[in-house]
Amino acid sequence: MFKGILIEKDEAGCHATLKDIDESQLPDGDVTIRVSHSTLNYKDGLAITSRGPVVRKFPMVPGIDLVGVVEHSRHVEYQAGDQVLLNGWGVGEQHWGGLAQKACLNGDWLVPLPAQFTPQQAMAIGTAGYTAMLCVLALERLGVTPGKGEIVVTAAAGGVGSVAIAVLSKLGYTVVGVTGRLEEADYVMRLGAAQVLDRREFSSPGKPLARERWAGAVDVVGSHTLANICAGTRYRGVVAACGLAGGMDFPATVAPFILRGVTLVGIDSVLCTRADRLLAWKRLGTDLDISKLSLIFNEIGLAEVVPLATKLLDGQLRGRVVVNVNA
Ligand code: NDP
DSSP, rough: EEEEEEEEEEETTTEEEEEEGGGSSSSSOSSSEEEEEEEEOOOHHHHTTTTSSSSSSSBBBBOOOEEEEEEESSHHHHHHHHTEEEEEEEEEBTTTTTSBSEEEEEGGGOEEOOOOOOOOHHHHHHHHHHHHHHHHHHHHHHHHHHGGGEEESSSSSSSHHHHHHHHHHHTHHHHHESSSOGGGGGHHHHOOOSSEEEEEGGOOOOOOOOOOOOEEEESSSSSHHHHHHHEEEEEEEEEEEEETOOOOOOOSHHHHHHSOEEEEEESSEEEEEEOOOHHHHHHHHHHOHHHHHHHHHEEEEEEGGGHHHHHHHHHOOOOOOEETTOO
């Protein structure tokens, strides 16, 4: 038996509870992992509270991230004792995930734990941090260098935003953080932001084009915020869009794209290629100041996951939540 969060569905709806689960119930996979840590991501919050249609099969163990030690492997690249991590691939949605003490997975989905990080630090980064790095890589690929001007990062006090600010500032960019919680301005500045702006300046309908300010952007919010950021992006600037914390819609015009040559890049972490994942984790190893991670995360045990999921979706948590599944 092992402990894990199980989401079950019956006539009354979906319920997430901490349970003792029989190992025989683990799904098929060629690598069995003794999980040490997982995380609580926005998507896990949606799955656990059933506020979003994340879970595709029931019963489901949520948790889109995990780190642990290989217990058994039939995969050529992994042997018992290897430290591995996983982000995405539909784990915690269609295949049992990381919020449990055991997982059985397809070895092709795994990434060796980078030597720079402890298991706890890797999960402090998690999908949110690896997505932040994918956004930074997209800005770089499209020619946004520190000398080009300011980079705006939205949802600055959330997981993706926190890591994006820490990485961009270490790389020498001038970063402006946007948050709905100005009481977290000091935290956002300590991560490396040069300025913090109020979310309300971005969240209402704006003009098709605004004053050219941003050389680049990492947008976690979507909706009017994304539209206003595109409208305020400089000639040939780049906007990396990865989230929908403020809404799935995109009420914009094409003006920034056809008059200023702005590029809007979509970022997906779930089905991202293995090569891009390995690059993102390698770059996190060199371009994230590990000492900033201690500002970014809090650790909890499995028993606290379900109550905290609602707070996370209500935007009441700061940074990242690491789950020690054996605590
Ligand atoms: P967190 O829960 O850690 O942070 C979310 C943050 O969003 C909050 O802290 C808050 O930031 C901001 N926020 C919350 N509600 C609103 C609102 N109504 N309007 C504007 N901002 C709001 O989540 P993550 O950082 O992990 O993820 C954020 C988003 O990114 C989610 O939409 C998630 O689905 C998406 N995502 C996408 C991935 C991909 O592959 N494309 C991968 C990972 C995440 P503040 O308090 O600073 O305002």
